[in-house]
Amino acid sequence: MEHPDSILIVDFGSQVTQLIARRVREAGVYSEIAPFQSAEAAFDRMQPKGIILSGGPASVTAENSPRVPQRFFEAGIPILGICYGQQVMSAQLGGNVIVSGDGGEFGSAFIEVKSACALFDGLWAEGERHQVWMSHGDKVDAIPPGFTPVATSTGAPYAIVADETRRFYGVQFHPEVVHTPDGGKLIANFARHVCGLSGDWTMAEFRDTKIAEIRAQVGTGRVICGLSGGVDSAVAAVLIHEAIGEQLTCVYVDHGLMRAGESEQVVSLFRGAYNIPLIHVNVEELFLGGLAGITDPELKRKFIGKTFIDVFDAEAKKLGGAEFLAQGTLYPDVIESVSFTGGPSVTIKSHHNVGGLPERMNMKLVEPLRELFKDEVRALGRELGLPEIFVGRHPFPGPGLAIRIPGEVTKERCDILRKADAIYLEEIRAAGLYDTIWQAFAVLLPVRSVGVMGDGRTYDNVLALRAVTSTDGMTAQAFQFPGDFLPRVATRIINEVKGINRVTYDYTSKPPGTIEWE
Numbered sequence: 301m302e303h304p305d306s307i308l309i310v311d312f313g314s315q316v317t318q319l320i321a322r323r324v325r326e327a328g329v330y331s332e333i334a335p336f337q338s339a340e341a342a343f344d345r346m347q348p349k350g351i352i353l354s355g356g357p358a359s360v361t362a363e364n365s366p367r368v369p370q371r372f373f374e375a376g377i378p379i380l381g382i383c384y385g386q387q388v389m390s391a392q393l394g395g396n397v398i399v400s401g402d403g404g405e406f407g408s409a410f411i412e413v414k415s416a417c418a419l420f421d422g423l424w425a426e427g428e429r430h431q432v433w434m435s436h437g438d439k440v441d442a443i444p445p446g447f448t449p450v451a452t453s454t455g456a457p458y459a460i461v462a463d464e465t466r467r468f469y470g471v472q473f474h475p476e477v478v479h480t481p482d483g484g485k486l487i488a489n490f491a492r493h494v495c496g497l498s499g500d501w502t503m504a505e506f507r508d509t510k511i512a513e514i515r516a517q518v519g520t521g522r523v524i525c526g527l528s529g530g531v532d533s534a535v536a537a538v539l540i541h542e543a544i545g546e547q548l549t550c551v552y553v554d555h556g557l558m559r560a561g562e563s564e565q566v567v568s569l570f571r572g573a574y575n576i577p578l579i580h581v582n583v584e585e586l587f588l589g590g591l592a593g594i595t596d597p598e599l600k601r602k603f604i605g606k607t608f609i610d611v612f613d614a615e616a617k618k619l620g621g622a623e624f625l626a627q628g629t630l631y632p633d634v635i636e637s638v639s640f641t642g643g644p645s646v647t648i649k650s651h652h653n654v655g656g657l658p659e660r661m662n663m664k665l666v667e668p669l670r671e672l673f674k675d676e677v678r679a680l681g682r683e684l685g686l687p688e689i690f691v692g693r694h695p696f697p698g699p700g701l702a703i704r705i706p707g708e709v710t711k712e713r714c715d716i717l718r719k720a721d722a723i724y725l726e727e728i729r730a731a732g733l734y735d736t737i738w739q740a741f742a743v744l745l746p747v748r749s750v751g752v753m754g755d756g757r758t759y760d761n762v763l764a765l766r767a768v769t770s771t772d773g774m775t776a777q778a779f780q781f782p783g784d785f786l787p788r789v790a791t792r793i794i795n796e797v798k799g800i801n802r803v804t805y806d807y808t809s810k811p812p813g814t815i816e817w818e
């Protein structure tokens with residue numbers, strides 16, 4: 301489906317390019333991301349009403365660094381360059397970029413508004429200071445003819461530059477991240493006010509577009525959908541079911557790495573709410589057998605990714621064959637595993653459903669949520685009428701407890717962790733904190749410590765508790781529990797779970813940490 305009113309986002313490999321797309325979606329405007337290498341083809345197909353150039357890891361000063369197709373600057377449509385996008389636009393239009401001698405700006409910074417600009421209309425006024433988020437080592441040191449600086453920061457004299465005649469704008473900071481509080485509004489101003497788009501693109505339309513795309517991709521083929529009980533796969537399953545009805549069968553894989561009571565709960569909840577065929581496979585031995593002796597986190601992830609696919613293949617065969625495998629893959633799974641659009645982003649960890657997949661796959665993937673963030677999936681789930689018990693669930697990673705047991709995974713360690721994790725979550729629910737926290741879990745550390753219990757010496761495992769707040773899983777902060785909550789949980793766990801004699805709390809944010817420990 302082509303959209304008459306769209307914005308093309310040219311990706312130079314930023315970790316947060318998809319956040320630009322979501323800010324544009326939040327402004328009610330349809331957008332597509334294309335890697336810089338294939339941006340011209342996307343441009344010709346979409347005929348966009350505006351262009352946004354993303355950030356990226358390259359330096360404009362390096363030989364053969366990526367460039368914008370020159371004809372985009374002659375198309376007569378507005379362009380917004382973000383970070384690398386600003387730098388590359390400046391370089392191509394006659395300005396200059398240098399590597400900052402002082403090492404650049406990373407994190408929070410303040411800009412001062414010097415003059416009015418269409419990007420700020422109704423938002424910022426001359427003389428005001430505003431918080432933004434910076435992440436750059438290079439900077440523009442001469443702006444191209446036609447541009448004027450409209451805001452400055454200590455590290456970047458050209459924090460925002462504008463050529464109002466051609467409607468070209470460049471920002472050195474990242475308006476797409478939540479740490480730039482007014483960033484979403486700046487992007488909305490660009491999309492609606494500068495590009496003149498109406499802002500009538502909605503989640504209901506997204507759903508209709510996806511249903512049409514699923515039908516076109518699948519035809520009369522058979523689809524199996526990996527259903528985990530998490531919100532992503534539940535939304536994917538219901539959406540695909542709306543699209544193709546009886547061609548869909550769901551498969552729940554019990555790999556022995558689930559939490560206490562989870563398998564029974566997921567299967568009965570889903571069967572109770574939907575009339576979609578669901579197969580429950582128990583393959584605990586296969587997974588735990590294969591994980592024996594593996595301690596490296598990436599090797600665990602690769603083994604689990606491959607084994608999931610083996611199980612799906614075997615189930616497909618039992619059904620008489622299936623051409624398609626559906627998964628509830630989201631954008632954060634994708635960006636950390638591989639570069640989404642083929643741009644030059646780096647791998648952080650191989651999410652089992654993306655980077656952990658084997659190279660050869662018999663089934664083709666159907667992943668309708670691949671561009672979305674968690675909170676957008678929740679909005680889509682509500683749009684589809686999913687019960688709140690699915691929509692509001694904390695995320696749980698596909699590799700399950702295996703990536704919460706650093707070192708070797710054994711059944712015994714899984715059982716210890718399951719007990720401790722169940723107590724922690726029970727207390728969180730009892731305290732009414734479940735919905736305030738984005739994700740909470742326990743990690744069984746490969747460390748033993750000395751303790752004293754009942755006058756005897758103990759030498760047992762250490763458990764770490766983690767709880768984070770987040771909106772999209774891309775950045776996160778440690779949750780601050782009220783007063784006596786953590787000591788109470790620690791006491792309960794040590795008293796009730798044999799094998800644990802010490803409990804710690806993890807205060808690391810993301811970045812620099814990730815949410816899971818592996």
Ligand SMILES: Nc1ncnc2c1ncn2[C@@H]1O[C@H](COP(=O)(O)OP(=O)(O)OP(=O)(O)O)[C@@H](O)[C@H]1O
Pocket residue numbers: 525526527528529530531532533534551552553554555626627628629630633653693694695696697698699
């Ligand atoms: N135990 C499982 N059985 C079948 N499929 C699974 C299982 N665990 C994960 N998957 C598949 O892998 C995908 C990615 O897992 P992920 O945990 O990111 O999503 P989710 O479980 O659907 O939602 P959430 O992130 O809220 O836990 C799932 O959407 C699902 O398709």
Ligand SMILES: O=c1[nH]c(=O)c2[nH+]cn([C@@H]3O[C@H](COP(=O)(O)O)[C@@H](O)[C@H]3O)c2[nH]1
Pocket residue numbers: 601632633636649650651652653695696697698699739773810813814815816817818
């Ligand atoms: O399905 C998944 N397969 C995986 O391999 C995987 N690894 C991490 N996660 C979940 O993703 C979110 C971000 O996690 P990280 O900050 O640890 O990367 C958090 O919600 C994690 O629980 C995974 N989900």
Ligand SMILES: NC(=O)CC[C@H](N)C(=O)O
Pocket residue numbers: 314354355356357358359360382383384385435436437438439
């Ligand atoms: N975030 C970015 O786009 C960074 C651009 C460029 N790599 C720099 O360091 O300045």
Ligand SMILES: [Mg+2]
Pocket residue numbers: 528530695696697698
């Ligand atoms: Mg999950």
